Amino acid sequence: MERAKKIDFSFNIFLTYLFFLPIFSVLGWxxxxxxxxxxxxxxxxxxxxxxxxxxFKNGKRGSILTGFLKRYLIFSILLLMSFLxxxxxxxxxxxxxxxxxxxxxxxxxxxxxxxxx
Numbered sequence: 001m002e003r004a005k006k007i008d009f010s011f012n013i014f015l016t017y018l019f020f021l022p023i024f025s026v027l028g029w030x031x032x033x034x035x036x037x038x039x040x041x042x043x044x045x046x047x048x049x050x051x052x053x054x055x056f057k058n059g060k061r062g063s064i065l066t067g068f069l070k071r072y073l074i075f076s077i078l079l080l081m082s083f084l085x086x087x088x089x090x091x092x093x094x095x096x097x098x099x100x101x102x103x104x105x106x107x108x109x110x111x112x113x114x115x116x117x
Contacts, residue, residue: 034082034090038097041078
């Protein structure tokens with residue numbers, strides 16, 4: 001059952017990406033590249049978050065802090081890369097791509113208790 005939730009969250013993140021991609025495609029290739037990198041790193045962040053939750057459930061309390069620092073470092077590297085390599089537009093679109101994870105988690109039916117029927 002937990003495996004199905006992980007797939008659903010990942011699929012929700014992907015569907016959100018597909019929804020926003022045509023909107024950002026109008027703004028140019030730099031925006032698309034930054035947004036796609038942000039999406040990729042949000043998926044990586046989601047995988048790391050799942051690993052940290054499993055470690056926390058098994059009694060490793062320090063996994064919360066180390067997991068947060070690990071995800072923060074990865075996101076910081078992405079934003080720095082997008083600013084230096086792509087442009088300012090890539091930086092902002094990469095940030096929006098990273099926010100897909102927060103948006104998807106925030107509106108998830110599993111988290112707000114709505115099971116759809």
